Amino acid sequence: MSRDVLISETNRRQLQQIIAGLSDGVILMEPDRRIRWANEAALAMHGVDRVEALGKDADDYAGRFSLRYRNNHPLTPEQYPLNRVAAGESFSDVLVEARAAGDDERTWVHSVRSLVLTDRDGEPESLVLIMSDITDWANAEQRFEKTFNANPAPAVICRLSDLRYIKVNPGFLEMTGYSRDQVIGASTYELDILEQAERKDLAIQRLREVATIPQMQAELRLPDGGSKQVIVAGQPLQLNDEDCMLFSFVDMELRRKAELALRESEERFAKAFRLTPVPILVCSADEQRVIDVNQAFLDALAYGDDEVIGKTVAQLDFIADPASRARLMTALEKAGRVDRVEVQVRKKDAELLECAVSADTVNIHDRPCYLLVLMDITERKRTELELVAAIEEVMKDASWFSRTLIEKLANVKKINAPQLPGVAFTDLTARERDVLGLICEGLADKEIAARLKLAPNTVRNHVATVYSKLDVHSRSEAIVWARERGLFSAGWGSRGQR
Template sequence: MSAVDISVTPPASTNRRQLQQIITGLSEGVILIEPDQSITWANEAALSMHGATELAELGGTVSEYRKRFQLRYRNNHRLGEGSYPIDRVIAGEVFEDVVVEVVREGDDEQKWVHRVRSLVLTDAAGEPDCLVLIVADASDWASAEQRFERTFNANPAPAVICRLQDQRYIKVNQGFLEMTGHTREAVIGKGVFEVDVLAMADRRDLAVERLNEGATIPQMQAELNLPDGTTKLVVVAGQPIDLGDEACMLFTFMDLEPRRRAEVALRQSEERFAKAFRITPVPTFICNAESMQVVDINEAVTQTTHYASEDIAGKTIHEIGLFPSQQTYRQFCHALEASGSLLNVEYPVVRKDGEHLDCLVSAETVTIHEVRCYLISLMDITDRKRTEMELVTAIEAVMQDASWFSQTLLEKLANVRRANRPKGNDAYGLADLTAREREVLGHIAEGLADKEIAAELGLSPNTVRNHVAALYSKIDVHSRGEAIVWARERGVAGPPGRPKGRRR
């Protein structure tokens, strides 16, 4: 049966037995107390809600009831004498919806949650005749509320709940407190616009309108004012919910501050990179890693290659013709794809006017605006290599005889020339030499004098000199030093197995 609200004042002749018969079958518990504080009757529902099977287990008086049952409010605050609902009804107080947790003394396992209201029946003179406690079992409701509380508090997503009736906060979880720095006391009981969760919302008018209607508030960005005077960028949304019998609004939040800080840091980093890229004296390209299309160049590229931004923008490295051949371009791409970076690899580079440059090329993979790119830099070493060759030529010009050069110096000169000569010329001139001339050249490369070569080969000194003159003419050198360097560049050595002569 549903609850019965007994709100009329019965005549003095009210038959208590008839009253008891009316309320016996109610689903709500009913306890009758006399003005002298004796408990005279309880229906089966009231007994069951106390874990009792007979009236005596409730205690014969209000005082005994307090001894047998401990009552606490939902905040775990224990009720003292005078605060029990049964005390308050004895005092003639009429109240609604007092929620208490009831525990049997000495048995913490047995507990219930009661929703209690009072009723005072008076006699014809207006004096209390019968005091009534009407008890509803709210254990299931309390259990569900506890589960909600645990879930709400454990949820890492920041959230607050406001009561729609007065738009005041009634719950706040730890996530919101940690995100904002507010204390629980600074939030609970405050109005929605005191701790303003809709501050600076990009659709604030809509949010306020939906709040007043108790309707869903769509996601929108807002700036929360924090206790330290700063603000925090968030996404806020509102969802209507019911807590008990109260209509409420659940506000949830997503903290955008880390993303904003990351965006600011990224923007600052990109600005620093752009400035460094522009002013660096090293010619540098930025190109898309997938298409090899040039995205940007710095001023140093124009100074070195004579290409302007408008000559290059939107074109691929291959379309620009930066490398002199398809094979060189493919070698460069393959090396870059294999490791994602290069460091000082020598490549020929073609200037806009067609002149070839010798360059050391370095490259690194970078991400710009979430696109994978290559940062390619060039170091023009054309003048350096020309200077090295001029130095070698100058040294050779003053060499009349290499006999006074050390073997180490001769090897270094040969290495310098070998590093700077055009590729593919290793065998140039050797095919024109006779076998004897090769033998003579090999001994010259070992640093032997004509007399020593004659002794090695069993020839007269004049014959050796004739061979030397012939090979000088064939290999186009004019001194012994040049002949030694020329031979060492091509790996010419004396005949294997023969003892080497004296070196000077």
């Protein structure tokens, strides 16, 4: 063995001893692509304990291990780092995922660089691959990537060294309409996410200090030339040992549209409230304190605005009967609404109005309130009373009218009558039932007395008792009461047939 060969072998052994204990993996390969040696770190990064398990050469290695890039694209054999360095290529920081062929359980992520050692004549003597195990870092980055992309809040990450965007999540793309290519690599000058920010100077200062940027309103320019109101905030972080800023956004467009719709709705309500000729009062549900009234209310009750606003319904005392007011508000509290409840309303000058009150629950500025609408029915009530009085006069002797006419007149009379009383036909005595039946036949008191062989005064007493029990006030009402219950449908006197 020549001296040069001896020196070369000695140097190689010394080199191997030096690198054997390194944490970085090292693989030595001959210029003819044969794998000569690997340290323990390189073997561990492939899950083997002998250099022979790596393969005898670069082609054998490609058959034993499957390599792909981080984007899941597989490497062809020519792209394997061993073949690239064998071709004399110099490279650094190539990231590849490595796994043993047929083993999908274990995967390593290597950061690989090449080194070509030459002899005195400059010819390649040893080909070296130096690799770092960055599996833990890659897994952490992958978890961050998944979390970042799955985050429903729109977000971008800006690298602070050159103020360029290096990551964008689907939420930002969906919110703005930008494509990924339009964002990744763009600078903050091209896509200014802090444009028209309410505290832009503070945001820029925090960027320079690599400090948290508090929430602030801003306006994002969109690719179609429009803009969008957003809230933006920034959080510093490090990616690949570089200072970055994570910007997250809240889309204010939906909120802005909702606020605009609410404002328009409130404006429409306010106009309708003011211009409606029917008196309307709005009070709080908890204290029943008057919040607002329209002009029709002030005109109808002869109040001034300052005499009404701020007072409770009880203090204002415009419902004449306190018991009626209490029943109205109790029903409103229980059911949330009431419909056409008749009450007497007192004007400021003490004049009384007959009103039908309808009320409902509304929310004003997230506060439950009652809206009371007063319909003046004074004239209608007066007309109805006059009509009822006329009908009563006409119907004093029901025996001269046909059954159909009696029913129609009685029903007209009952416009304002209460609901059917709870009394039943069986609540009448046998004699009272006989009297009611003869009334329904159209007989007068004298005729009933003759038919039942009773004194006229006794018949009149029975008729009065029947009226009292049935809560009616005339023969026609008694006939209608029995008719509504299907009583005495067959029995009508000859005069009742006219």
